[in-house]
Every structure is written in structure tokens, then in C-alpha cells.
Amino acid sequence: MKVMASNNIISLKHVYFTYPNSKRPALSDINLDIKRGSWTSIIGHNGSGKSTITRLINGLLLPDENQNTYIVVDNQELSDDTVWNIRDKVGIVFQNPDNQFVGATVADDVAFGLENRGIEHNEMKTRVVKALEEVGMTEYATAEPSNLSGGQKQRVAIAGILAIRPKVIILDEATAMLDPNGRESILRLVKHMKERDNLTVISITHDVNESIELADNVVVVNDGKILATGDPIKVFENQAMINEIGLEEPFIFELKNKLIKAGINIPLEIDTEEKLVNYLCQLNSTM
Ligand SMILES: Nc1ncnc2c1ncn2[C@@H]1O[C@H](COP(=O)(O)OP(=O)(O)OP(=O)(O)O)[C@@H](O)[C@H]1O
Ligand SMILES: [Mg+2]
Incomplete structure (x- = not known):
């Protein structure tokens, strides 16, 4: 397959x-396009x-052999030749903070991925200092990872990824x-880094x-297939589907429905908490 530059x-x-x-x-038969610089929620x-x-x-896994299958990351088709390069571009933060530490100190841990990639010592030190600063963990550089709180551990995991200068972060x-x-x-931290570095x-x-609140795009996965994808508000408006696959209804929809049942008519275009608050305030001031 010839890979063409793409959004x-x-x-x-x-x-x-x-x-x-x-x-x-x-x-x-997963077909999925993710726009550069976007935030995608997979549910x-x-x-x-x-x-x-x-x-x-x-x-980390290779797809079943199939003539029509391909995976492209940042204009490179995933193959034995590109996989290491692609792994530098995509960092994953996992659920359990305790399973992602290898270093004796926080700084060692952040340095680990750089060491593995043969980054030169001074450059490595600079990147570790910077990454810890970015996630607000500078004062813990010499701490033992096991003594950190869950949230602090996830910050360190993110620092380890930022140090490698990825293009994609998967949470x-x-x-x-x-x-x-x-x-x-x-x-908030991930959103900030996303906006700063695209x-x-x-x-x-x-x-x-x-x-x-954060996603530009939602992908609904059900039984190994993509069931729906698109603008979050549009996807969640399909209540029948959301209920059928046992997902929770977003707070804003729940609230709107309760208000409507209570006789307060909320227009369709009110689709965020902020808009709802503004609308209710306006309504209140005209009553
Ligand atoms: N290492 C494995 N070996 C065999 N089957 C696996 C393995 N990992 C996952 N599976 C199976 O593949 C399917 C998809 O698993 P996957 O972990 O991708 O689901 P998920 O949507 O991430 O679920 P969760 O919300 O629980 O994390 C499941 O049926 C699971 O049992
Ligand atoms: Mg999972």
C-alpha cells in the first residue's frame, strides 16, 4: 500500500x-480514522x-493476516520495519499505576524509556528534568515510586511518555x-499538553x-466491532443504543430529561452543562 500524507x-x-x-x-473489520490533534474517546x-x-x-499486537488490512500511524504503515519508530510516537498510560514502574526512583523511571532508546546521557537528563517539571513532579525526582499516591504515579507515567516526545497519547x-x-x-494535564504540542x-x-466534555469524537465498540462513531453529543443522543449496550447516560442528558419531565422545556441545541446553566439563568431572570 502506498501511504499518502493525510490529516x-x-x-x-x-x-x-x-x-x-x-x-x-x-x-x-475495524475501520477507524483519527484526526491529528483530536481527542477521541473509546467507549x-x-x-x-x-x-x-x-x-x-x-x-504490541499484530492484526490477523488479511490482504485488505492496514494500519497507518503518522504516515507510516505499521510493519516489522516501522514498529519501533511507531512505538516512539504512541505512548500508552495504563489503568493500574502500580504496574507501570521499573525504576528505583521517579527520575530513573522517567529515564527508563530514554535509556532503552539509547538517548545520550546529557540529553536524557535534560529531558527527564523537563518532563517532571511538565507534570508537576520535580520535587519527587528522588522519591521511590511505590510511595507516591495513585494520581502522582500516573503523572510520573505521563512524564515517562512525554520524555520520548510522542505524537499520540493513549489513556x-x-x-x-x-x-x-x-x-x-x-x-487537565493531558489537555494542556495536547494543546501545547498538538x-x-x-x-x-x-x-x-x-x-x-473533552472529546471531539467518540467511538463506540461493541463485541469487537465499531457500533458508532462521531460527534459525542450526536452519539449520546442515540439513547436507545447507549441503553442497549449498557452504557451510562451522560449527566447533561439525564438532567435535561428530568427538567423536561418537570415541565421546563430545554431546546435541543443546549448540549453542554455550561449552555444549560446559562439557559436556566436567563430563564430565571425573565420569570
Ligand atoms: N491476552 C488475551 N488472550 C486471550 N483473549 C484475550 C486476551 N486479552 C483480551 N482477550 C479477550 O479479547 C476480548 C477483548 O478484550 P479487551 O481487553 O480488548 O477488552 P476491553 O474493551 O479493553 O475490556 P475492559 O473494559 O475490561 O478493559 C475479550 O473477550 C477478552 O476476553
Ligand atoms: Mg481494556
Whole structure:
């Protein structure tokens, strides 16, 4: 396949994947385009195939052989020759902060990926200092990772990725084990880095409110297939589908429906919490 420069930083075409010893494919005919600089939420119930998709994107897993299949990341087709290069471009933060540490200190840990890539010592030191600064963990550089809080551990994991200067950050339920403040602060950090460096973010999440607030695009995965994709508000408006696959209804929709039931008519175009608050304030001032 000839790869042409494209607005899409990631493209998957006709991707199938079957785990060894498994009779059923975990993924069937996945077609997915992700725009450069966008924030994509991947949602779907447990076991639907979300993590498998991300492992295919950075070559941790290879798709089933199929003539029409290809995976392109940043204008390079994923192959044995490009996989290491592509892994430098795509960093994944996993759910459990305790499973992602290898260094004896926070700084060692952030340096680990750079060491592996043979980055020269002085350059490595500079990058580690900078990455820790970016995630607000400078004062913990010599701390033992095991003594950090869950949120701090995820910051260090993000620093380890930033140090490699990726183009895509994948959060695989990276905030699921944090309390609401920890979650909020990690998402704010990722949003800031995204805007500063034009990073592309892919976030696997069960938090539909995160999808509504931060994502440009939502991908609904169900039983190894993509069931829907598009603008978050439009996707979540399909309540029948959301209910059918057992996903939670976003807070804004729940609230709107309750207000409508209480006789307060809310126009269709009110689709964010901010707009709803403004609308209700206006309504109040005219009453
Ligand atoms: N290493 C493996 N070997 C065999 N089957 C696997 C393996 N990892 C995942 N699977 C199966 O592949 C399917 C998709 O799993 P995957 O981890 O991608 O789902 P997920 O959507 O990320 O789920 P969760 O929300 O629980 O993280 C599931 O049926 C799962 O049991
Ligand atoms: Mg998963």
C-alpha cells in the first residue's frame, strides 16, 4: 500500500484480530480514522475490544493476516520495519499505576524509556528534568515510586511518555482508579499538553461525562466491532443504543430529561452543562 500524507494521524482499515488459542476474533473489520490533534474517546463494555485496538495501534499486537488490512500511524504503515519508530510516537498510560514502574526512583523511571532508546546521557537528563517539571513532579525526582499516591504515579507515567516526545497519547482507563480530584487533574494535564504540542489523545474511558466534555469524537465498540462513531453529543443522543449496550447516560442528558419531565422545556441545541446553566439563568431572570 502506498501511504499518502493525510490529516489522519491514525488509520485502521479492515483490521481483524484473534488472540492465540481463541476461536472467536476479538476484533472484526475495524475501520477507524483519527484526526491529528483530536481527542477521541473509546467507549464500550468490558471485553468489547477497546484495549485490543490500542495494542494494535502501537504494534504490541499484530492484526490477523488479511490482504485488505492496514494500519497507518503518522504516515507510516505499521510493519516489522516501522514498529519501533511507531512505538516512539504512541505512548500508552495504563489503568493500574502500580504496574507501570521499573525504576528505583521517579527520575530513573522517567529515564527508563530514554535509556532503552539509547538517548545520550546529557540529553536524557535534560529531558527527564523537563518532563517532571511538565507534570508537576520535580520535587519527587528522588522519591521511590511505590510511595507516591495513585494520581502522582500516573503523572510520573505521563512524564515517562512525554520524555520520548510522542505524537499520540493513549489513556487506557488511566484515571479509573483515581478519585474525582485526581481524575480531573490528570485530564487537565493531558489537555494542556495536547494543546501545547498538538498531541493526539485517545482515551478509553467509562466516564461518559469526560467524553462529552473533552472529546471531539467518540467511538463506540461493541463485541469487537465499531457500533458508532462521531460527534459525542450526536452519539449520546442515540439513547436507545447507549441503553442497549449498557452504557451510562451522560449527566447533561439525564438532567435535561428530568427538567423536561418537570415541565421546563430545554431546546435541543443546549448540549453542554455550561449552555444549560446559562439557559436556566436567563430563564430565571425573565420569570
Ligand atoms: N491476552 C488475551 N488472550 C486471550 N483473549 C484475550 C486476551 N486479552 C483480551 N482477550 C479477550 O479479547 C476480548 C477483548 O478484550 P479487551 O481487553 O480488548 O477488552 P476491553 O474493551 O479493553 O475490556 P475492559 O473494559 O475490561 O478493559 C475479550 O473477550 C477478552 O476476553
Ligand atoms: Mg481494556
